[in-house]
Amino acid sequence: MAISQPASLPPCESQSVSNLALITLDLDETVWPSKAVLRKAEETQFKWLQQQAPYLTAKHDLESLRSHRRFIRERYTEIAYDLTAVRTASLRLLLEEFGYSPGLAEEAIAIFLEARNWVTPYTDVPPVLEKLARTYRLASLTNGNADVQYTPLKAHFHFSLTPAIAGAAKPAPDMFYRALEQAGAEPHQAVHVGDHPECDIIAAQQVGMRAVWINRLETPWPADLPPPEATIKNFHEFEQWLLQETKTQKPSANLF
Known part of the structure; x- marks a missing residue:
């Protein structure tokens, strides 16, 4: 699925107080909780499948469908990084197995993705992003x-990247390098915020970006990993x- 780009975001202001040019953000468990919305999206899709493919849903429930997707990821490693591709491939095979048109998979995925975007951001996120985006x-x-263009945060992002676009999932460096290239920024001019120690923090640091760990649940940092540069509990922090960081740096010309 191609992620669309916001069309009406205001341009960056020219009064940057540091050489920081790009802020990249993880989404799930960073800017919004995802478990409940994922469960709801799967339930919505399953109800649709009950109408369109009743023989399939008579034999499979949500858990067995998840198990089949795990099987697909293990068997078809070339698409394992792309969760939407895995979901589509799984449904196509199951639909065909039960005598339905595999083409129904695309409709089922559209139902799922629409519900997947019914996210509710953490309350600390929108006001901070609104200011930072200026x-x-x-x-x-x-x-x-999830596609931020179809969420309440769509006005704040200049662009969005997924494994389907970058060709690899985090912690591979591809998505980070793609973001730097698209923003016209060097690694030292960027900071990444995310909740996953390896996929977000270590991965960003390995490409030369600064990285801030958002730890909303105050869980211990893995003892076998080098510590993050900074830890926060919310976006106000x-x-x-x-x-504080920009106060310690000399002003430089804005890149935009």
């Missing part, structure tokens, strides 16, 4: 399949960290 390029880097 000064910096904001980009979402997600291993999931990220705003304060960013303000």
Whole structure:
């Protein structure tokens, strides 16, 4: 699925107080909780399948469908990084197995993706992103399949990247390099915020970006990994960290 680009975002202001140009953000468990919305999206799709493919749903429930997707990821490693492709391939095979047109899979996926975007951002996120988007390029880097253009946060992102676009999922460096290239920024001019120690923090640091770990649940950092540069519990704390960091840097010409 191609991720669309916001068309009406205001341009970055020219009064940048540091050489920071790009802020990349993970989505699930960083800017919104995902477990409930994923469950609801799967339930919505399943109800549709009950009408369109009753023989399939008579033999499979939500858990067995998840098990089949795990099988697809293990068997078809060439698409394992793309969760939407895995879901589509799984449904196509199951539909065909039960005598239905595999083409129904695309309709079922559309039903799922529409519900997948019914997210509710954490309350600290929208006001902070609204301010940051006036000064910096904001980009979402997600291993999931939510499209920010169809969420309440659509006005704040300049562009969005997924494994389907980058050709690999985090912690591979592809998505980070693609974001830097698209923003016209060098690694030292970018900071990434995410909740996953390896896929977000270590991965961003390995390409030369700064990385801030958002730890909303206050879980321990893995003992076998080097510590993050900074840890925050919400985006208000990220705003304060960013303000403190920019005070220590000399102003430079804005890249935009």
